[in-house]
Amino acid sequence: MSGDPGSNGKAPRAAAPSVAHPPAHSAPPPRSLPGGGETRRHVLVAVVLNKPGVLNRVASLMRARNFNIDSLAVSHTDSDDVSRMTITLHGDDVAVEQAAKQLYRLIDVLKVQDVTSEPTIQQELALVKIRATDSNRAEVLKLVELSRGRVVDLADGSIIVEATGTETEIDAFVALVRTYGIKELVRTGAVVMARGSGSIEEAIKR
Amino acid sequence: MTITRGDPAHPPSPVEDAAAAGRSPARRSHVPNDGSADAAAVERARKAMLHEARDLKRTRIGADVVCEALLRQGVDVFFSYPGGVILPLYDVLGDYPELRHVLVRHEQGGAHAADGYARVTGRVGVCMGTSGPGATNLVTGIGTALLDSVPMVAITGNVPSALIGKDAFQEIDINGITLPMTKHNYLVRDADDLPRVIAEAFHIARTGRPGPVHIDITKDALQQETRAEHPSEAEVVAGLPGFRPNLDGHGRQLKLAAAEIASAKRPVILAGHGVLHAQAWDDLRAFAEKTQIPVAWTLLGIGVIDEAHPLAYGYMGMHGWKHVNRAIQSADLLIAIGMRFDDRVTGNVRTYAPYARIVHVDIDPAEIGKNVAVEVPIVGDAGRVLRALTPMVAAVDPATRAEYFDQLADWKADSIASSWHGSGAWRDGLLSADYVIERIGELTDHEATYVADVGQNQMWLARYTGFRHPNSHVSSGGLGTMGFSVPAAMGAALGRPDRETWAITGDGGFQMTSQELMTLVADHIPVKIALLDNKKLGMIRQWQEIIYGGNYHSASLPGPDFAKLADAYGIPAFRARTPGDVDDAIRSAQAVDGPALIWFEIAEEQNVFPMMPAGKGLSDLIEKWGGADE
Numbered sequence: 001m002s003g004d005p006g007s008n009g010k011a012p013r014a015a016a017p018s019v020a021h022p023p024a025h026s027a028p029p030p031r032s033l034p035g036g037g038e039t040r041r042h043v044l045v046a047v048v049l050n051k052p053g054v055l056n057r058v059a060s061l062m063r064a065r066n067f068n069i070d071s072l073a074v075s076h077t078d079s080d081d082v083s084r085m086t087i088t089l090h091g092d093d094v095a096v097e098q099a100a101k102q103l104y105r106l107i108d109v110l111k112v113q114d115v116t117s118e119p120t121i122q123q124e125l126a127l128v129k130i131r132a133t134d135s136n137r138a139e140v141l142k143l144v145e146l147s148r149g150r151v152v153d154l155a156d157g158s159i160i161v162e163a164t165g166t167e168t169e170i171d172a173f174v175a176l177v178r179t180y181g182i183k184e185l186v187r188t189g190a191v192v193m194a195r196g197s198g199s200i201e202e203a204i205k206r
Numbered sequence: 207m208t209i210t211r212g213d214p215a216h217p218p219s220p221v222e223d224a225a226a227a228g229r230s231p232a233r234r235s236h237v238p239n240d241g242s243a244d245a246a247a248v249e250r251a252r253k254a255m256l257h258e259a260r261d262l263k264r265t266r267i268g269a270d271v272v273c274e275a276l277l278r279q280g281v282d283v284f285f286s287y288p289g290g291v292i293l294p295l296y297d298v299l300g301d302y303p304e305l306r307h308v309l310v311r312h313e314q315g316g317a318h319a320a321d322g323y324a325r326v327t328g329r330v331g332v333c334m335g336t337s338g339p340g341a342t343n344l345v346t347g348i349g350t351a352l353l354d355s356v357p358m359v360a361i362t363g364n365v366p367s368a369l370i371g372k373d374a375f376q377e378i379d380i381n382g383i384t385l386p387m388t389k390h391n392y393l394v395r396d397a398d399d400l401p402r403v404i405a406e407a408f409h410i411a412r413t414g415r416p417g418p419v420h421i422d423i424t425k426d427a428l429q430q431e432t433r434a435e436h437p438s439e440a441e442v443v444a445g446l447p448g449f450r451p452n453l454d455g456h457g458r459q460l461k462l463a464a465a466e467i468a469s470a471k472r473p474v475i476l477a478g479h480g481v482l483h484a485q486a487w488d489d490l491r492a493f494a495e496k497t498q499i500p501v502a503w504t505l506l507g508i509g510v511i512d513e514a515h516p517l518a519y520g521y522m523g524m525h526g527w528k529h530v531n532r533a534i535q536s537a538d539l540l541i542a543i544g545m546r547f548d549d550r551v552t553g554n555v556r557t558y559a560p561y562a563r564i565v566h567v568d569i570d571p572a573e574i575g576k577n578v579a580v581e582v583p584i585v586g587d588a589g590r591v592l593r594a595l596t597p598m599v600a601a602v603d604p605a606t607r608a609e610y611f612d613q614l615a616d617w618k619a620d621s622i623a624s625s626w627h628g629s630g631a632w633r634d635g636l637l638s639a640d641y642v643i644e645r646i647g648e649l650t651d652h653e654a655t656y657v658a659d660v661g662q663n664q665m666w667l668a669r670y671t672g673f674r675h676p677n678s679h680v681s682s683g684g685l686g687t688m689g690f691s692v693p694a695a696m697g698a699a700l701g702r703p704d705r706e707t708w709a710i711t712g713d714g715g716f717q718m719t720s721q722e723l724m725t726l727v728a729d730h731i732p733v734k735i736a737l738l739d740n741k742k743l744g745m746i747r748q749w750q751e752i753i754y755g756g757n758y759h760s761a762s763l764p765g766p767d768f769a770k771l772a773d774a775y776g777i778p779a780f781r782a783r784t785p786g787d788v789d790d791a792i793r794s795a796q797a798v799d800g801p802a803l804i805w806f807e808i809a810e811e812q813n814v815f816p817m818m819p820a821g822k823g824l825s826d827l828i829e830k831w832g833g834a835d836e
Contacts, residue, residue, distance in 0.1 A: 028560030028561055029560070030556040030557065030560070031555055031556055031557070031558055031559070031560055031578065031579075032579055033555055033556065033578075033579070034575050034576065034577065034578065034579045048448070049447070049448060053381075053385070053393075056382075056385065057385060060385055060386050061386070064386045094575065094579075097575070098572065098575070098576060101571050101572035102572050104571070104572070105570065105572055106390075106448070107389070107390040107410060107446060107448050107449045108448050109448050110447055110448045204447070
C-alpha cells in the first residue's frame with residue numbers, strides 16, 4: 001500500500017466460475033473474508049503535517065480501528081511543517097493495508113507507505129541501565145564492547161549503555177545483559193528509511 | 207377518526223396567530239436562486255461578502271468573521287442554541303439578517319436539522335452550540351452525520367483560551383471528543399485563523415466523501431478584533447496538501463470492470479448513498495439502461511432510481527425485499543457503486559453472494575476491501591466513474607437477458623405476494639403500519655420528502671413508500687439514531703420548502719426529541735408527523751420475540767396522550783385507529799398550513815418481515831413467525 005489512493009484491493013478472491021444457473025444441489029464455497037492471512041511485522045512510514053494534535057489523530061484512529069501499534073517514532077523532517085512517523089504493527093497484509101488507507105483519510109496525513117517488503121535501513125536506539133557491581137563490571141563492559149554498545153554513564157552499582165541497531169539486534173542485546181539485572185530500559189522504537197536515491201518526502205505532491 | 211382540535215379545513219394554526227400579531231405569516235424560502243426575496247437577499251449578501259467585509263459601524267471581531275464566512279459559503283439557515291461562550295456570536299447576529307437562525311430546543315435537534323437540510327439539498331448543513339453540554343449535545347448528531355457521510359459543519363464556542371485545561375465552567379475537551387467522529391476538527395484560539403479554518407471546514411465537509419467537520423472557537427477569539435481576509439477556494443485547496451480526493455476512476459480498472467460487465471450473465475447493480483452524493487442518478491439510470499442491469503439499493507441509496515423504473519429492483523439487506531436478496535445471492539457479478547457492504551447489507555460475509563465477482567466503486571479507498579474482498583476496485587466519484595464507464599460497455603439487448611429477467615420477475619411477484627402486509631394485523635382488524643406508509647406515499651403522490659426515525663418505522667418506510675425522486679428519503683442508517691426524524695424533517699423542510707415534508711416516527715423515537723415540536727411552531731416549519739404508535743419499542747420487541755425467546759424486558763413503552771401533547775404546542779393533531787381512518791387523517795394533516803401530527807394507533811405486535819437475524823446470511827431470511835397468518 002502506498003499513499004496513492006488509486007491502488008488498493010490487492011487481494012482478489014480466486015475467480016469464481018461464471019455460473020448462469022447456480023446449481024441448487026451443491027453448496028458454493030464460502031466467500032473469503034478480507035485479510036485472514038499470515039500475521040507478520042509491518043513497518044509503515046507516514047509523512048504528516050506538523051500540526052498540533054496530529055499524533056493524537058493517528059493514535060486515536062489506530063485504537064478506534066482496532067489496530068495495535070507496537071512502536072511509534074515521530075520527529076521533524078528537514079521541513080519544519082512536515083513530520084515523519086514510523087509505525088510498526090503486527091497484522092496480515094490486508095489488515096495493515098486497511099490501516100494505511102484509514103491513516104490516509106486523515107486530512108493532515110500527506111503520505112503513507114508500507115515499507116515492509118522494501119530494502120530499508122532500520123535503526124532503533126535503546127538506553128539500558130544495567131546492574132554492575134565491582135565484581136562483574138569488567139565482564140559487563142567486555143560484553144557491551146563486543147555487542148558494539150556504548151557506555152554513556154558509569155556509576156556505583158550500575159552503568160547506562162546506549163545500544164543502536166535493528167529491533168532484533170536490540171532484543172538480542174537486552175536478552176544478553178538481562179542476567180546481570182536490568183534496572184531500567186527505554187527504547188525509541190524503530191526509525192526506517194528506504195535504501196537508494198528514492199525519497200518518500202520528495203514524492204509528496206505539495 | 208378523532209380530531210382533537212379545531213376543524214381540519216380551518217385549523218387554528220400558529221401561522222394565523224402570527225398574522226394576527228402583525229408578523230408575516232409567509233414562509234420564507236431559502237432555496238438559492240429560486241427568485242424569492244429571501245433567496246435574493248442571501249445571494250446579494252454572499253456576493254458582497256466575496257468582495258469585502260461588511261461596512262460595520264463598530265470593530266470587526268471574530269464573531270463577524272464567522273457570519274461573513276457562512277454567507278460566503280452560501281449558508282442561508284443554521285440551527286443553534288445560545289450559551290455563555292457563544293454569546294459574542296449572538297451579539298452580532300442581528301447585523302446579518304440574511305442568515306436565518308433557527309432556535310432549536312436542544313442542540314441534538316439542531317445537529318439533526320442541519321443533517322436533514324444537507325441530505326435533501328446536497329449542501330453543507332450548519333449547526334452551533336455553546337461549550338460543555340451544548341457541545342456534547344451536538345455529538346450524537348455529528349456521529350449520525352459521520353456514519354452516513356453527510357456534509358455538515360458544527361461550530362461550538364469554548365471557554366476563553368486562558369481557561370482551557372483549567373476545568374472552567376462548562377469546559378469539556380470537545381475537540382478530543384469529536385476527533386474520532388468527524389472528518390476533521392479544529393480548535394481556534396485566534397480570530398485571525400477563523401477565515402481560513404471556516405473555509406477549509408466547508409471545503410473538507412463537501413469534497414470527496416462528505417462528512418461532518420467540527421470547529422471549536424474560544425470565546426476570546428470570537429471577541430477579538432481582526433482584519434484577516436477570507437481565502438479564495440484555490441488558497442484553501444493549496445493549504446490542504448493532505449486532502450486530495452481521487453475523483454476519476456483509473457483507466458485500467460475501468461477496462462477491467464467493462465470486461466466483467468460484458469461477460470456477466472446475472473449482474474446486479476448495488477447502488478448506495480454515494481450515487482446521491484455525486485448527484486449521479488441520471489448517470490446510473492443511463493448505465494443501467496444501456497447494460498440492462500437491474501438496480502438494487504441500500505437503505506441510504508433509496509431514491510437513486512425511480513422505483514417505477516423497469517430496472518428498479520428493490521431495497522436490499524436485513525429487512526430488504528426477499529427477491530432482491532435472492533438476486534444478490536444468485537448473481538454472478540455485483541457492481542457496487544457508492545455503498546460500503548455494511549453488515550446490515552451483507553449479513554454473514556462468508557455466505558454473501560457466493561457466485562458473484564465484485565466491481566466496487568467508491569470515492570473512499572478505505573471502503574474498498576474493508577468488509578468484502580473485491581475483484582475490481584475503482585476509486586472515484588460515482589458520477590465520474592459512471593460517465594467514464596458507460597461508453598466503454600456495449601449496449602445490451604434486453605431479449606438476451608430474457609431468461610434472467612423472467613426469473614427476477616417471478617421472484618419479485620412471489621416476494622411481494624408473500625410479504626405484503628405480512629402480519630396478523632389485518633386478521634384482527636387492527637391498523638397495519640405498512641398500510642399507513644403505503645397510503646402516505648400514495649396521498650402525497652410520492653412527491654414529498656420522507657424522513658424516517660429508527661426501528662420498525664424506518665423499515666416500513668423504506669419498503670412501502672414507493673420513492674420516485676433522489677433525496678426524497680432521509681434516514682439515519684449507519685448510526686441508527688432514534689429521535690432523528692422530527693428534527694431532521696425540520697431541516698429537510700427548510701431545505702426543500704417546495705416539497706411536503708413528512709416525519710415518520712415511532713412512539714419511542716418521537717419521545718426522544720419531541721421538544722422540537724416547539725421549534726416547528728415557532729419557526730412555522732410545516733412538517734407533517736406520522737406517529738406510528740404501537741406502545742412498544744417495536745424492533746426491540748420483535749428481536750425479543752424471535753431471538754430472545756419472548757423475554758420482553760423494557761419493550762413496552764408507555765407514552766403520553768400524543769394528541770394532547772401536540773395540542774399543548776399548538777399543533778393540530780389527528781388520530782387514526784382503523785384502516786378506515788387513515789386517508790382522512792392524512793388529508794386533514796395535509797390541509798393544515800403548518801406542522802401537524804397524526805397519531806396512528808397501529809397493531810401492537812406487528813413484525814417487519816422478512817428479517818435476516820444478525821450473524822446469518824442473506825439466504826437465511828425469516829419470513830414468518832408464530833401464527834400461520836403472520
